[in-house]
Amino acid sequence: MIVLGLTGSIGMGKSTVAAIFAEEGVPVFDADAEVHRLQGPDGALLAEIEAHFPGTTGAAGVDRTALAERVLAAPDALRQLEALVHPAVAHAREAFLASNAAAPLVLLDIPLLFEKEGWRAVDKIAVVSAPEAVQRTRVLARPGMTADKFARILGRQMPDSEKRARADFVIDTGGSLEQTRDSVRRIAACLRESPKA
Numbered sequence: 430m431i432v433l434g435l436t437g438s439i440g441m442g443k444s445t446v447a448a449i450f451a452e453e454g455v456p457v458f459d460a461d462a463e464v465h466r467l468q469g470p471d472g473a474l475l476a477e478i479e480a481h482f483p484g485t486t487g488a489a490g491v492d493r494t495a496l497a498e499r500v501l502a503a504p505d506a507l508r509q510l511e512a513l514v515h516p517a518v519a520h521a522r523e524a525f526l527a528s529n530a531a532a533p534l535v536l537l538d539i540p541l542l543f544e545k546e547g548w549r550a551v552d553k554i555a556v557v558s559a560p561e562a563v564q565r566t567r568v569l570a571r572p573g574m575t576a577d578k579f580a581r582i583l584g585r586q587m588p589d590s591e592k593r594a595r596a597d598f599v600i601d602t603g604g605s606l607e608q609t610r611d612s613v614r615r616i617a618a619c620l621r622e623s624p625k626a
Contacts, residue, residue, distance in 0.1 A: 431534045431620050432526070432550070436542035437557030438586050439579070440568035442602030442609065446557050447538040449613040457536045458525040463518050468493070477513050482506070494573055501581050515545070534620050543587045543595065555616060556596035558589055559603040 435450070437443040444461075451457045467474045468491035478496070479486040485496040500507040522537065529535050539547045548554060559567075568579050593599050600612045 430526075430530060430532055432552045433534060433536050433616075433620060434542050434548060434551030434554045435536055435538045435557065436540060436547075436554065436592065437600075438564065438589050438592065439540075439582050440564040441557045441559050441589070442567075442600075443538065443540065443557045445602065445606070446555075446600055446609060446613060447536060449610050450536045450617065453614060453617045455534050455536050455617055456525070456529040456532050457538055458522055459538045460518055460522070461538070461540060463521045464514060467514065467517050467521075474513055474517060478510070481509055481513070497578075501578070501585075511545075534617065541586070543592060544585070548595070553597040553620065554595065555598040555600055556589075556592045557600045557602055558593055559601065561589075563603050564589075 433455075435443060435447055437446075444459075447457050447459060466472060468478065468486075470488065470490045472490055475486050475490060478491055482496060482499050485492050485499060496510070500510050526535065537547070537551060539545075542548050542551070542554065565579070568574055569576065598612075598616050600609060600616070602609050
């Protein structure tokens with residue numbers, strides 16, 4: 430099995446690329462989706478998060494906006510949250526890998542692959558990238574997003590240029606969806622046919 434790590438800064442189109450890999454028959458582990466599950470209604474982490482960050486959860490799960498406001502400007506609080514979330518996500522990732530052990534290629538969609546040392550657990554790395562103006566337009570169009578919040582998120586992420594420099598593959602999402610799809614197909618075919626590529 431080849432484990433391909435997929436990453437990219439906010440607004441670069443990573444979710445779209447992961448969905449295309451899934452369409453191509455590649456099993457995909459989505460770390461963000463796992464976090465949403467753990468923090469959603471009846472999520473396994475709700476009680477612990479509420480205990481550490483009172484008032485940030487409810488019947489619908491974690492209030493992500495309230496929790497983000499609490500931790501983005503407070504490094505100690507963010508580390509405390511990560512200490513709850515990261516082990517639970519790692520456990521789910523290991524279960525995913527075990528259940529897909531026979532697949533020739535699997536994808537781990539991990540937003541902070543470089544920042545949190547996740548790159549050590551993959552065989553190859555694909556970075557999703559787009560021009561800065563495209564990224565900014567995409568991100569600021571999101572509900573509840575502000576320029577200040579966007580800047581704080583970027584401040585926690587490795588610059589796009591550094592991610593591209595460390596990648597085995599760069600997937601440009603600044604063009605058409607079909608161009609992105611073609612890139613994904615070529616990478617999937619390359620890794621399935623020649624794992625050492």
